[in-house]
Amino acid sequence: MxxxxxxxxVSYATPSAKDxxxxxxxxxxxxxxxxxxxxxxxxxxxxxxxxxxxxTRYIAERPGVVADGEAHGLFDEQGVPDLSSVTSExxxxxxxxxxxxxxxxxxxxxEELGLDSKAQWERHVRSSVGALSAATGIPRENxxxxxxxxxxxxxxxxxxxxxxxxxxxxxYKRVGPSHGGSDGHIPAPRLKALRGAFxxxxxxxxxxxxxxxxxxxxxxxxxxxTTSLSLAVEERRRIGSGxxxxxxxxxxxxxxxxxxxxxxxxxxxxxxxxxxxxxAADRIVDKLMxxxxxxxxxxxxxxxxxxxxxxxxxxxxxxxxxxxxxxxxLRERLAPEVLQAAVSIQLLRxxxxxxxxxxxxxxxxxxxxxxxxxxxxxxxALMTARIxxxxxxxxxxxxxxxxxPLEATATRIAAVxxxxxxxxxxxxxxxxxxxxxxxxxxxxxxxxxxxxxxEQVSRHLSSRSSPAVQEIARIDWGRLGRAxxxxxxxxxxxxxxxxxxxxxxx
Numbered sequence: 001m002x003x004x005x006x007x008x009x010v011s012y013a014t015p016s017a018k019d020x021x022x023x024x025x026x027x028x029x030x031x032x033x034x035x036x037x038x039x040x041x042x043x044x045x046x047x048x049x050x051x052x053x054x055x056t057r058y059i060a061e062r063p064g065v066v067a068d069g070e071a072h073g074l075f076d077e078q079g080v081p082d083l084s085s086v087t088s089e090x091x092x093x094x095x096x097x098x099x100x101x102x103x104x105x106x107x108x109x110x111e112e113l114g115l116d117s118k119a120q121w122e123r124h125v126r127s128s129v130g131a132l133s134a135a136t137g138i139p140r141e142n143x144x145x146x147x148x149x150x151x152x153x154x155x156x157x158x159x160x161x162x163x164x165x166x167x168x169x170x171x172y173k174r175v176g177p178s179h180g181g182s183d184g185h186i187p188a189p190r191l192k193a194l195r196g197a198f199x200x201x202x203x204x205x206x207x208x209x210x211x212x213x214x215x216x217x218x219x220x221x222x223x224x225x226t227t228s229l230s231l232a233v234e235e236r237r238r239i240g241s242g243x244x245x246x247x248x249x250x251x252x253x254x255x256x257x258x259x260x261x262x263x264x265x266x267x268x269x270x271x272x273x274x275x276x277x278x279x280a281a282d283r284i285v286d287k288l289m290x291x292x293x294x295x296x297x298x299x300x301x302x303x304x305x306x307x308x309x310x311x312x313x314x315x316x317x318x319x320x321x322x323x324x325x326x327x328x329x330l331r332e333r334l335a336p337e338v339l340q341a342a343v344s345i346q347l348l349r350x351x352x353x354x355x356x357x358x359x360x361x362x363x364x365x366x367x368x369x370x371x372x373x374x375x376x377x378x379x380x381a382l383m384t385a386r387i388x389x390x391x392x393x394x395x396x397x398x399x400x401x402x403x404x405p406l407e408a409t410a411t412r413i414a415a416v417x418x419x420x421x422x423x424x425x426x427x428x429x430x431x432x433x434x435x436x437x438x439x440x441x442x443x444x445x446x447x448x449x450x451x452x453x454x455e456q457v458s459r460h461l462s463s464r465s466s467p468a469v470q471e472i473a474r475i476d477w478g479r480l481g482r483a484x485x486x487x488x489x490x491x492x493x494x495x496x497x498x499x500x501x502x503x504x505x506x
Contacts, residue, residue, distance in 0.1 A: 002307065002310070003105075003109045003112070003113075003203060003206060003307075003310065003311055004105070004106050004108075004109055004310065004314065005310065005311060005312055005313050005314050006103065006104075006105055006195070006198060006199045006202055006203060006311060006312070007102070007103070007104040007105070007156075007158075008101065008102070008103050008104075008194065008195040008198050008199075009101070009102045009104075010099060010100070010101050010135070010186060010191060010194065011099070011100045012097045012098060012099045012100065012185075012186070073118070073148040073149065073150075074086065074146045074147070074148050075118070075122050075125075075146070075147055075148070075149075076144075076145060076146045076147070077126065077129070077145070081146060086146055089144070089166075090162075090164070092168075093164060093168050094168060095168060095169070096164050096165040096167075096168045096169060097164070098162060098163070098164045099132075099136055099162070099163040099164065099186075100160070100161070100162055100163075101132070101160070101161040101162075101163065101194075102158055102159070102160055102161075103124075103125075103158060103159050103161070103198050103202070104156045104157070104158035104159075105156060105157060105158070105202070106156050107155075107156060107157065110156070110157040113202065113203070113205075113206070115157055115202070116151075116157075118149045121147075121149040121157075121159045122147075122149070124159075124198075124201050124202050125145075125147050125159060125161060127201050128197055128198055128201050129143060129145065130197075131193070131194050131197030131198070132145065132161070132163050132194065134190065134193065134194075135186055135190045135191065135193065135194040136163060136186065137186075138163070138164075138165045139165075142165050142166055142167050142169070143163065143165070143166070144163070144164050144165070144166035145161060145162060145163045145164075146161075146162050147159055147160060147161040147162070148160050195312065196312070199311050199312060203311050207308060207311065210304050210307050210308055211304075211308070213300065213304050214300075214301055214304035214305065214308075217297045217298070217300040217301040217304065218301055218330070218333070220293075220297045221294050221297045221298060221301065221330060221333075221334070222333065222334075222337070224291075224293045224294050224297070225288050225294060225334050225337055226337055228251060228288060228291070229251070229255070229337055229338065229340075229341035230341070231249075232249060232251040232252040232255050232341065233255070233341050233344045233345060233348070235248065235249060235252045236252050236255070236256060236345050236348055237348055239252075240348050240349070240351075240352045250287070251284070251287070251288075254280070254283065254284045254287070255284065255338070255341050255342050255345050256345055257280060258277065258280040258281060258284060258338070258339075258342040259342040259343070259345040259346040259349065260346075261273075261274065261276050261277040261280055262277060262339075262342060262343065262346050262425075263426060264346060264350075264424055264425030264426035264427075264429060265424045265425070265426040265427075268339050268340070268342075268343050269336070269339075270332075270335045270336055270339060273339070277339075281335050281338050281339055281342075282331070282335070284338045285331050285334045285335055285338055286331075288334060288338075289327075289330065289331065289334070298327065298330055301326055301330060302323045302326040302327055302330075304326075305322050305323060305325070305326035306319050306322050306323050306326075308322075309322035346425050347422075347425065349425075350384065350385075350423070350425045350428050350429075351384060351385040351386060352385075353428065353432065353439055354381045354382065354384060354385040354387075354428060355385045355387065357432065357437045357438070358382075358395055360437055360438075361378070361395070361399045361435075361437070362395060362398040362399050365398075365399060365400070365401045366399055366435055367396065367399040367400045368399070368400055368401045368403055369403065370400075372412075375396065375400070375412060376412060376416060377423075377427075377431065378396070378399070378431075379392065379396060379412055379413055379416040379417075380416050380421060380422065380423050381423055381428060381431070382395060382396070382413075383416055383417050383420070383422065384422040384423045384428070389413050389414065389417055392413050392417075393406075393409055393410055393413045396409050396412070396413065397409055
């Protein structure tokens with residue numbers, strides 16, 4: 001059900017103010033009270049509605065008022081008030097401002113909402129007295145109000161509400177500073193809150209259905225998005241495990257590239273990542289949003305947002321802004337999921353690097369003579385790579401060249417695995433660079449340049465018949481790069497790294 005805006009107009013005046021011009025105002029202002037005919041306008045002018053008591057009689061007795069068999073059409077908190085008593089009470093006000101509120105819906109919306117009876121309008125008005133109190137600043141216990149429902153043959157069904165402080169106190173001082181020298185001014189935020197309260201009250205059932213559709217679309221978008229990202233991470237894991245993948249998906253490639261922009265430490269939140277990372281994440285989010293299943297539900301989500309906004313305004317610019325904001329909201333919800341998928345791939349690549357450099361660590365006995373802290377660190381690295389305890393202990397013994405009792409190695413491994421504190425990618429990268437180890441992680445596609453680089457590294461390390469070189473030769477690096485020889489090495493530069501600025505192979 002598509003509804004137009006709910007019109008809520010509020011005016012106020014001090015009891016001594018002359019408001020004869022108010023007749024023409026409510027009759028001619030666009031969108032306020034279109035049911036006032038020229039004949040009704042003439043009746044208002046001729047009857048002189050310049051005081052509040054006369055205005056009360058006008059809204060109670062004017063043509064089109066719904067009286068349901070009563071002598072007049074007024075209703076209030078208790079039911080049907082005595083018209084003479086109400087007019088006398090208003091005539092006795094000396095300082096409290098009188099607020100006039102008009103709530104209107106178009107004829108088609110009124111029929112769809114069932115707003116075809118006085119009883120319905122009474123129920124909505126009585127449920128909104130708290131909002132009137134909040135807007136006017138009149139304490140709830142002091143609020144006095146009367147209202148009348150008008151259902152003209154031509155025009156919009158609407159209700160007139162008159163609100164004042166029955167103690168005749170200066171309620172405007174509790175609302176805000178005077179506006180233009182007039183007492184009783186209601187600040188714009190409170191007016192907006194009042195309109196929102198009436199909209200939720202009168203359009204409540206319809207809005208509930210729109211919110212439900214909006215929430216369902218958002219939930220399905222998240223499900224489709226996270227599923228797609230999970231499949232990409234799983235594809236990347238299969239590649240790292242050496243399982244042949246006929247064709248690597250574009251999403252997997254994009255996530256791999258995004259993962260290489262992450263710092264590898266600290267919290268990965270979209271708000272705090274680098275501009276480069278944000279740009280890469282945004283590109284992935286845009287691709288996800290344009291995919292069939294998500295695009296369809298994204299349209300449903302933004303349509304729902306526009307429908308909710310249309311209950312408040314018909315301004316095309318504001319409706320367009322609501323659609324844009326809804327789209328931005330979806331992107332903000334998907335961006336963290338994309339970043340977490342990239343983090344998962346970064347962790348996969350770290351684990352691959354630990355496993356694939358283990359032969360070099362063993363061959364070069366990099367742990368021989370090192371401190372306990374270094375050995376604990378490398379034990380954590382093996383645990384991070386999900387290597388089982390027995391294999392990890394074997395690697396540690398060989399890397400230390402047996403310079404400690406086997407019991408000490410086993411005890412260390414058991415303690416580290418029990419604590420289960422994986423290394424951050426940045427920690428491993430720093431240790432790898434410090435020990436001049438190459439970044440041996442799985443790539444997404446081999447190329448001639450990659451194989452050539454691997455061959456050069458293998459030749460540099462030792463003879464081609466050695467087990468270590470044979471182990472390295474089985475590694476699919478999958479990164480184009482320049483082998484860089486660190487300065488200041490005295491051992492001929494054994495152990496080479498890839499320039500981190502290099503991208504994935506194509």
